[in-house]
Amino acid sequence: MKYMLMMNCPRDGYDQFTSWPKKDIEAHIAFMASFARKLQGAGEWVDGQGLDAPTQAKIVRAGKDGKPITDGVFPESKEYLAGFWIVDVDSPQRAYQLAAEASAAPGPGGVPFNMPIEVRQVMSGPPETK
Amino acid sequence: MTFTSLDRRAEQLLRDLAPQVFGATLRRFRDFAACEDAVQEALIAAAAQWPRDGIPDNPRGWLIHVALRRMTDHVRGEISRRNRESVAIEDVPLVVAPGVYAEPGIDPDDTLVLLFMCCHPALSSASAIALTLRAVGGLTTGEIAKSFLVPEATMAQRISRAKQSIESSRVPFSMPDAAERAQRLSSVLHVLYLIFNEGYTSSSGASLHRTDLSNEAIRLTRAVRQLLPEDSHVTGLLALMLLTDARRAARTGPLGELIPLDEQDRTLWDQQAIIEGLALVEAAMRSGSIGEYQLQAAIAALHDEAPRAADTDWPQILALYGVLQRMSGNPVVALNHAIATAEVHGPRAGLALLDALDQDDRLAGSHRLAAVRAHLLERAGDAQAAIQVYRDAATRTTSIPERNYLLMRAAQLNERAAPEKLDL
Numbered sequence: 001m002k003y004m005l006m007m008n009c010p011r012d013g014y015d016q017f018t019s020w021p022k023k024d025i026e027a028h029i030a031f032m033a034s035f036a037r038k039l040q041g042a043g044e045w046v047d048g049q050g051l052d053a054p055t056q057a058k059i060v061r062a063g064k065d066g067k068p069i070t071d072g073v074f075p076e077s078k079e080y081l082a083g084f085w086i087v088d089v090d091s092p093q094r095a096y097q098l099a100a101e102a103s104a105a106p107g108p109g110g111v112p113f114n115m116p117i118e119v120r121q122v123m124s125g126p127p128e129t130k
Numbered sequence: 131m132t133f134t135s136l137d138r139r140a141e142q143l144l145r146d147l148a149p150q151v152f153g154a155t156l157r158r159f160r161d162f163a164a165c166e167d168a169v170q171e172a173l174i175a176a177a178a179q180w181p182r183d184g185i186p187d188n189p190r191g192w193l194i195h196v197a198l199r200r201m202t203d204h205v206r207g208e209i210s211r212r213n214r215e216s217v218a219i220e221d222v223p224l225v226v227a228p229g230v231y232a233e234p235g236i237d238p239d240d241t242l243v244l245l246f247m248c249c250h251p252a253l254s255s256a257s258a259i260a261l262t263l264r265a266v267g268g269l270t271t272g273e274i275a276k277s278f279l280v281p282e283a284t285m286a287q288r289i290s291r292a293k294q295s296i297e298s299s300r301v302p303f304s305m306p307d308a309a310e311r312a313q314r315l316s317s318v319l320h321v322l323y324l325i326f327n328e329g330y331t332s333s334s335g336a337s338l339h340r341t342d343l344s345n346e347a348i349r350l351t352r353a354v355r356q357l358l359p360e361d362s363h364v365t366g367l368l369a370l371m372l373l374t375d376a377r378r379a380a381r382t383g384p385l386g387e388l389i390p391l392d393e394q395d396r397t398l399w400d401q402q403a404i405i406e407g408l409a410l411v412e413a414a415m416r417s418g419s420i421g422e423y424q425l426q427a428a429i430a431a432l433h434d435e436a437p438r439a440a441d442t443d444w445p446q447i448l449a450l451y452g453v454l455q456r457m458s459g460n461p462v463v464a465l466n467h468a469i470a471t472a473e474v475h476g477p478r479a480g481l482a483l484l485d486a487l488d489q490d491d492r493l494a495g496s497h498r499l500a501a502v503r504a505h506l507l508e509r510a511g512d513a514q515a516a517i518q519v520y521r522d523a524a525t526r527t528t529s530i531p532e533r534n535y536l537l538m539r540a541a542q543l544n545e546r547a548a549p550e551k552l553d554l
Contacts, residue, residue: 018521022541029385053525
């Protein structure tokens, strides 16, 4: 069964991250790389992507003529999606365990950052793209 | 494609011959997809027979012969199917040249014509890249999909749509005339350059497949140069690729972060590639018509020739960027021109040029402009401003290695500027 693990960050999280000390940024990057390698080595990795900074995000709606109407992200949103993994695991417990590992990625001073990770099961059945 | 039954030499031979066989087949039958199938079948037949019977004396002729036979079978099958279905057959693309089987006609320009076709200006560059790698490079759709990090079905569709546009555009399978040729060749070189950059700019971490794209671009450019050895643009592009790729091993650190040119361990540079590239630059610069690739290659050569960053001949690089800027009008060239200006006349002179670029819509708000500005501010000793602009650049880039580099640069500067903050 497949799960999407969504790494949510507080609104000011990106700004905080950009001002971490160098060794903490390095430790965080090294953790993420080794987490990805571990998932790949265990045969549980499906996909994983980081998203660009929320300041670059746009909300798009179709206008009357079907053309896109773009707007910046709403400043009142408390959290945003920073990145995600899709894993293929045997049980929901395993997905929760992996989410907890990701959540404990090192933050400033090497202390676990304990970011909230939203875990959602990917629905099965023929995808609607087929 | 891999042929497990063949030794390396025979496999390389098949890869080199595949586009020629495809070109020769396509010259006679306009059906892109069916020709591709026929060539695949010929390659599979070779993989089955050659280990047993040995490589034929004329392997290319052998493959073309088999592919043409398959195509003829295919066309006959199509005709009888259409007759059965009582469909009008006026538009059946049946062109069987007489005497084909007696002596498979071979034109060394077939590969070139095929390249001209795959890089046709009617195609988007994404389509042209995919089609070139498929039809000329002989990569499987799966390999191409992996290189561009998209699902195989998506890449298959992109390639198939590209083939349809070529078929419906009725671009003739023939050498463009002299007037059109230079312009079409420049599309080909542009596509090869894009393939190279796609591999080079992301050659880091787990994405090993992408460095294969650089190798493939170099291989294809070599093939074009064999066909057009006198063309200084082709020679310049090959030199540029080799002189840039020579630094690959030194370009990224253990975390996949970018290492700038002046901080690279130059002992990791590939000296053999540099020697070959330097010889090509000389040849390209001697032969008259100077284009952007030669100039870029000459600049890369000046960097590669410097044993230490401090030995770099910046005045000459600045002069070359000046020529390049007048020739191309490319804003990225203008950025590099500002960097070279800063090296020769000091960081403030470079920063003044950047201020003018703020007005350029193609650069305004881009991470590149911010990254260069941050570097120059750092050199000028304005650490606080540099930190802000490095962070701003980091939030604008969409490349993870680049973001990490910019963030670490800001962090390093921050710690140097305020050492008491080190013990958080």
